[in-house]
Amino acid sequence: MSAYESHGGYAGARQALASMTPGEVIALVKDANLRGRGGAGFPTGLKWSFVPQGEKADGGVKYLVCNGDEMEPGTFKDRYLLEYNPHLLVEGMIIGAWAIGAEQGYVFLRGEYHLPYRRLQAAIDEAYAKGYLGENLFGGGFKFDLRIHRSAGRYICGEETALLNALEGKRGQPRTKPPFPPASGAWGRPTIVNNVETFCNVPAILRNGAEWYQELGRGEDAGTKLYGVSGRVNKPGLWELPIGTSIREIIDQHAGGMQEGYQLRGLLPGGASTDFLVEQHFDLAMDYGTIQAAGSRMGTGTMILMDDSICPVDMCRNLEHFFAQESCGFCTPCREGLPWVEQLLTDIEEGRGREGDLEMLDRNAAFIGGVTNTFCLHAPGAMEPLSSALKYFREDFEEHVRTGECQYNARVNN
Amino acid sequence: MAEPALVQMLSDAEVREIEAECAHLPDRQSAAIDAMMIVQRHRGWVSDESLAAIAQLLGMSTAALDSIATFYNLIYRKPVGRHVVMVCDSVSCYVMGADGLRKQVENHLGVQLGQTTADGRFTLLPIVCLGACDKAPTMMIDDDLIENVTAERLGEIFGGYA
Numbered sequence: 001m002s003a004y005e006s007h008g009g010y011a012g013a014r015q016a017l018a019s020m021t022p023g024e025v026i027a028l029v030k031d032a033n034l035r036g037r038g039g040a041g042f043p044t045g046l047k048w049s050f051v052p053q054g055e056k057a058d059g060g061v062k063y064l065v066c067n068g069d070e071m072e073p074g075t076f077k078d079r080y081l082l083e084y085n086p087h088l089l090v091e092g093m094i095i096g097a098w099a100i101g102a103e104q105g106y107v108f109l110r111g112e113y114h115l116p117y118r119r120l121q122a123a124i125d126e127a128y129a130k131g132y133l134g135e136n137l138f139g140g141g142f143k144f145d146l147r148i149h150r151s152a153g154r155y156i157c158g159e160e161t162a163l164l165n166a167l168e169g170k171r172g173q174p175r176t177k178p179p180f181p182p183a184s185g186a187w188g189r190p191t192i193v194n195n196v197e198t199f200c201n202v203p204a205i206l207r208n209g210a211e212w213y214q215e216l217g218r219g220e221d222a223g224t225k226l227y228g229v230s231g232r233v234n235k236p237g238l239w240e241l242p243i244g245t246s247i248r249e250i251i252d253q254h255a256g257g258m259q260e261g262y263q264l265r266g267l268l269p270g271g272a273s274t275d276f277l278v279e280q281h282f283d284l285a286m287d288y289g290t291i292q293a294a295g296s297r298m299g300t301g302t303m304i305l306m307d308d309s310i311c312p313v314d315m316c317r318n319l320e321h322f323f324a325q326e327s328c329g330f331c332t333p334c335r336e337g338l339p340w341v342e343q344l345l346t347d348i349e350e351g352r353g354r355e356g357d358l359e360m361l362d363r364n365a366a367f368i369g370g371v372t373n374t375f376c377l378h379a380p381g382a383m384e385p386l387s388s389a390l391k392y393f394r395e396d397f398e399e400h401v402r403t404g405e406c407q408y409n410a411r412v413n414n
Numbered sequence: 415m416a417e418p419a420l421v422q423m424l425s426d427a428e429v430r431e432i433e434a435e436c437a438h439l440p441d442r443q444s445a446a447i448d449a450m451m452i453v454q455r456h457r458g459w460v461s462d463e464s465l466a467a468i469a470q471l472l473g474m475s476t477a478a479l480d481s482i483a484t485f486y487n488l489i490y491r492k493p494v495g496r497h498v499v500m501v502c503d504s505v506s507c508y509v510m511g512a513d514g515l516r517k518q519v520e521n522h523l524g525v526q527l528g529q530t531t532a533d534g535r536f537t538l539l540p541i542v543c544l545g546a547c548d549k550a551p552t553m554m555i556d557d558d559l560i561e562n563v564t565a566e567r568l569g570e571i572f573g574g575y576a
């Protein structure tokens with residue numbers, strides 16, 4: 001705590017509560033153009049503005065929830081923030097609570113995050129001891145309580161309406177939308193859900209202003225982003241860089257380039273549920289618009305590299321195994337479709353592929369991937385890596401079906 | 415069913431911790447997941463008896479609580495060994511050789527995924543991405559995250575858990 005405060009920590013929260021109205025805080029976050037770091041990139045200030053305020057509010061409780069469920073395969077950014085800078089999250093949430101008028105906050109934390117839990121709980125305890133949480137924050141009369149809810153494990157609980165059901169102690173199944181959480185969320189009350197990294201961006205915006213924040217970014221987007229690389233590079237890891245840093249710069253300069261003997265063939269730019277990018281895309285900037293224009297999504301910004309020793313068919317099998325297992329089972333295309341796709345991929349990988357299988361995969365990827373055919377975005381997300389793999393690595397799929405063999409087997413399990 | 419007898423199977427500590435959760439929530443049933451996790455921390459798993467007792471304490475039906483229990487991966491409805499070993503099988507670990515490693519772990523412990531060693535020391539389970547993909551392949555033993563796991567280190571790693 002003292003280290004955090006000596007570097008200007010809690011100055012943003014103090015300033016917000018002492019000299020800014022909630023409306024001014026929301027306007028500042030909007031001007032800064034902060035976009036949600038949970039994967040979808042929704043503008044944070046705009047989201048906060050949907051919460052009923054002033055005369056439109058009924059005076060009852062509002063909730064502020066931090067999504068710390070981080071279970072998207074290949075994603076390891078929120079854990080770093082929770083372990084190394086938990087006060088940043090606490091401060092960001094205090095500011096968010098002031099902005100929307102929430103008196104109760106929850107951090108929804110993945111159950112396997114034991115060390116992050118201990119570090120965050122210690123930070124929350126310190127903040128209470130100093131009067132930064134609880135009644136009468138910073139002596140100014142505002143009340144905000146913050147508690148951690150530890151999840152019992154299920155990827156779908158990261159989807160924000162499933163998360164709210166889990167927070168209420170129920171099965172973590174997505175809810176019908178509308179109503180959206182800012183109107184009716186936890187226990188039917190107005191609720192804002194933001195990702196850990198999103199909240200962690202807020203204190204610096206308060207301290208340094210919207211313009212400063214905007215100028216940190218290299219392209220259209222504002223601020224910095226945590227970028228991560230996993231796979232066969234020399235120095236896998238996580239770095240805070242200007243948003244819009246190019247893929248190649250991240251891999252070559254920060255991750256130390258590919259390991260000797262391995263060539264990069266493709267990558268998932270932001271977690272398991274994003275489309276593959278290939279060589280022609282590696283000079284692109286990692287920002288929301290650029291990656292979307294290339295047919296993928298920046299997602300969580302933590303990229304997973306596929307090198308030339310990895311079989312694309314088998315990698316898709318691994319990914320679809322995850323998505324099939326983590327389906328909440330509520331709607332048919334997802335519950336029945338994903339295991340079926342996984343089975344087809346297993347058959348192709350193990351030499352039992354038949355003529356017509358690839359066309360069947362194409363059709364399924366299009367149907368299950370259609371955002372209106374399922375209740376939530378789990379199933380469409382599951383199809384993003386598959387449909388792009390079928391496009392970019394088609395010869396690999398065809399060769400498996402034609403020869404009944406996987407030429408990568410010799411190198412995979414080394 | 416003599417109702418009070420059911421709740422009595424929970425220890426004072428368990429009841430105290432569960433009530434503390436309830437006190438912070440708008441209604442008692444919202445503490446369902448927390449309550450099961452609390453009992454599991456004390457007993458290692460959630461038996462039918464524990465489940466019925468928790469349901470009664472929270473004022474809900476056992477069936478409703480069980481349908482919540484079975485939804486979540488980290489609530490164990492069967493007994494587990496003294497230590498739970500979870501090997502990550504998600505994509506970054508896969509790229510870094512997790513499938514081969516899993517076989518090595520199975521050989522080392524002499525059990526397959528889902529099984530418990532004969533001496534009751536380890537239960538081996540798969541787990542999705544542990545959020546440490548830059549240190550792949552990974553596994554978790556109880557509350558400890560273990561990074562950059564190699565076959566050579568398995569003896570030393572498991573040796574640390576009695």
Ligand SMILES: Cc1cc2nc3c(=O)[nH]c(=O)nc-3n(C[C@H](O)[C@H](O)[C@H](O)COP(=O)(O)O)c2cc1C
Nearest residue numbers: 036037038067069070071158159160194195198377
């Ligand atoms: C299947 C699924 C899983 C998700 N998992 C997470 C997650 O683990 N963490 C997260 O912050 N957002 C996750 N999201 C996105 C959330 O629904 C939500 O958009 C996000 O928490 C909003 O925060 P932001 O606006 O700060 O990005 C997931 C979405 C879907 C559809």
Ligand code: SF4
Nearest residue numbers: 328330331334376378
């Ligand atoms: S798409 Fe899948 S995860 Fe989402 S509601 Fe339907 S079954 Fe559940």
Ligand code: FES
Nearest residue numbers: 502507543544547
């Ligand atoms: S994929 Fe294994 S830790 Fe992320």
